[in-house]
Amino acid sequence: MYGLSWFCAEQHLSTGAQELLLHVELSEREAKKFADSKLGTECYSIWYLFTRGKGLDQDHMMIRTPTTLGLMHPQATSPQDMKNISQHIFDQLVHYLKYASSAYTPVCPRPNGSTLITHFSDPVAGIVEGFVARDASRKELVLALRGSASFADILLDTQVQLVPLVSPGVSVPHGVRVHAGFLTAWNSVSVQVLAILAEQLLLHEDIQTIVTSGHSMGGSLATLSAVSTKQRFPQCRVMSYSYGAPRTGNKAFAEFFNESLGEDVFRVVHTYDGVPTMISQSLGYHHHGIEYWHNSEPATVKNVVKCDAHGEDPNCSLSIPSSGVNDAHLTVGTRLLEHIHLLNLLKYFGIVATTPFCL
Known part of the structure; x- marks a missing residue:
């Protein structure tokens, strides 16, 4: 069992934070189902993370948007007069x-x-x-x-x-x-x-x-x-x-x-x-x-x-219809924001936007 912290934002973040529920005892599967049930009805996007204990140290963070759930996958249009x-x-x-x-x-x-x-x-x-x-x-x-x-x-x-x-x-x-x-x-x-x-x-x-x-x-x-x-x-x-x-x-x-x-x-x-x-x-x-x-x-x-x-x-x-934080924005790994179940992660100029260039 995990403690679930989840954050709901209305469409286009029109009023900012809507709910912040901490330490709800759910399994990971139950947590995903709960968060996804809100998406598209009450929330434009869902951020949620799983923690062990009562801290906010993240073991696993996910972002759910219409794009990540397959509800919307907009395609770039052809440019005109640019x-x-x-x-x-x-x-x-x-x-x-x-x-x-x-x-x-x-x-x-x-x-x-x-x-x-x-x-x-x-x-x-x-x-x-x-x-x-x-x-x-x-x-x-x-x-x-x-x-x-x-x-x-x-x-x-x-x-x-x-x-x-x-x-x-x-x-x-x-x-x-x-x-x-x-x-x-x-x-x-x-x-x-x-x-x-x-x-x-x-x-x-x-x-x-x-x-x-x-x-x-x-x-x-x-x-x-x-x-x-x-x-x-x-x-x-x-x-x-x-x-x-x-x-x-x-x-x-x-x-x-x-x-x-x-x-x-x-x-x-x-x-x-x-x-x-x-x-x-x-x-x-x-x-x-x-x-x-x-x-x-x-x-x-x-x-x-x-x-x-x-x-x-x-x-x-x-x-392009806005779909919030999606696979085209970035994919950040491990202890950062993770876009889950995206098999073909798109990048800025072919570069995952957390790649270090430090040598």
Whole structure:
């Protein structure tokens, strides 16, 4: 017998957490049946984990969505009136994914072959983790932020209230609002991270570029960190790469972000990944640009298109019905979130988004 902790989110996370029941004594089979009975009726998606004893130490965590149960398996549509990308851009998308992927690894001595400056985490809960690396050949610093990797992260993800963007050293126009949970997470490490970057810029005067990168929740944190970094270090070019990131703020934020970074934003979505559209526009959210949609397999330059710069392109991933966390978003293993019974796991550019590139 297991203790079952389960978490139910209404369709599109419209009201966040609906129920959190702890330590219900059920067998694994009974637990699956119970959770699946809720799906599609009361819950849009189910997160549940099995524990032994009364702690929340996870022995086994699962995510159930309409896709994982075979209730919905959307297919990517053919792109229309979208721009093809160059091989150079494609290579860059893959290159910075390796940093985002490596951020899931607690110890990464040479992230993507670069020089590790330091790992960091928030000093209280340790929910936010990442690293700063330096690539001397590219004359750049890379700030990589880890995506969701625990039950606590999931609870953070569901804090979907839009709140004013208030962060140390950041000034934004009136009306700019962002995801409360993501802002809290970034603010927990922002002072620490900006100090690390400032020190590196003093030590290495040849640095010209700062790149932020992250997958899933880490992608939204990379977006917020790019805002802070752009304002703190105006002398540097700031580039932001996100992979499978949910909507981060409202339309005013999207417009502000687009104007601040312009063409230096690369928001990547893999085929029918449901996470980028899981937080609904009906809640006041709006994607920033520029989406790069990997619309079909295999992972080649001809299967990636550049979408409309404003962020909500109806011909790109927005054309796919949202199915939440699904096999196209990522598959994370062992003690992380596991997508169960998926035989052919899809990946970002053929890379499972927790693969370490650390040598």
